Amino acid sequence: MSNAATRAATSQFVYVTYIRTTPEQLWVALTSPEFIKQYWYGMHAQTDWKTGSPWELRFADGRIADTGEILESDPPKKIVIKWRNEFRPELKSEGYSRCTIELEPVGEAVKLSVTHTIEHPASKLIDAVSGGWPAILSNLKSLLETGQIILTRKV
Numbered sequence: 710m711s712n713a714a715t716r717a718a719t720s721q722f723v724y725v726t727y728i729r730t731t732p733e734q735l736w737v738a739l740t741s742p743e744f745i746k747q748y749w750y751g752m753h754a755q756t757d758w759k760t761g762s763p764w765e766l767r768f769a770d771g772r773i774a775d776t777g778e779i780l781e782s783d784p785p786k787k788i789v790i791k792w793r794n795e796f797r798p799e800l801k802s803e804g805y806s807r808c809t810i811e812l813e814p815v816g817e818a819v820k821l822s823v824t825h826t827i828e829h830p831a832s833k834l835i836d837a838v839s840g841g842w843p844a845i846l847s848n849l850k851s852l853l854e855t856g857q858i859i860l861t862r863k864v
Contacts (some may be wrong), residue, residue: 720832722825722839726846727818730853735819736785736813738853748848748858760780764790768799772796777805787811792825803827818863 728735738744751769756762760782766775773795779790783803790808794859806827815821823846825838847856 714864718828718830720827720829720835722823723843723847724823724842726821726850727815728821729818729840730855732785732812732814732819733767735821736851739788739810740784743854748852749845750862758784758788764792768796780807785812794834794837797837800837803829803832803834806832806834806838823850 722809730738738748738834740754742753742755745754746769747838752774753801754764754771755767755804756764756779758779760779763774764775764777764779768774773793775794776792777786777793780791782786788810790810791805793805794803799817806825809822809824809826811820811822811824814832825835825842827834829835844860848860851857851859
């Protein structure tokens, strides 16, 4: 398959923000279950964040939201997650996506880049995450910089 055909079959969402923190502090915020619950609406991530480990994201009531596998873990620089939605049939049917989270120090801040990609044209999953990631990462940024989240429920 040519590169053009591959690009046509791929849907992608990219979000970049800068957070006044250190890569180490941001890594803890991204991987600590207690910290995740604070900015991700009570969600709970279950994994040890090691390459090859299973990964689950659960709602506060215990239902499974998403599942997958840690494809790459390079603290405090990069996490790559094989990711599949489990609770919306139209999203689950699209199969696994790939979420790459990269941290890069920039002066007194950290550049946080999230790239969510799936080999599916006009992906409903990518439409869904394009609304979710900005709210979640805005909460994360606010929590790290001010100690408070800005959104208490999903928008």
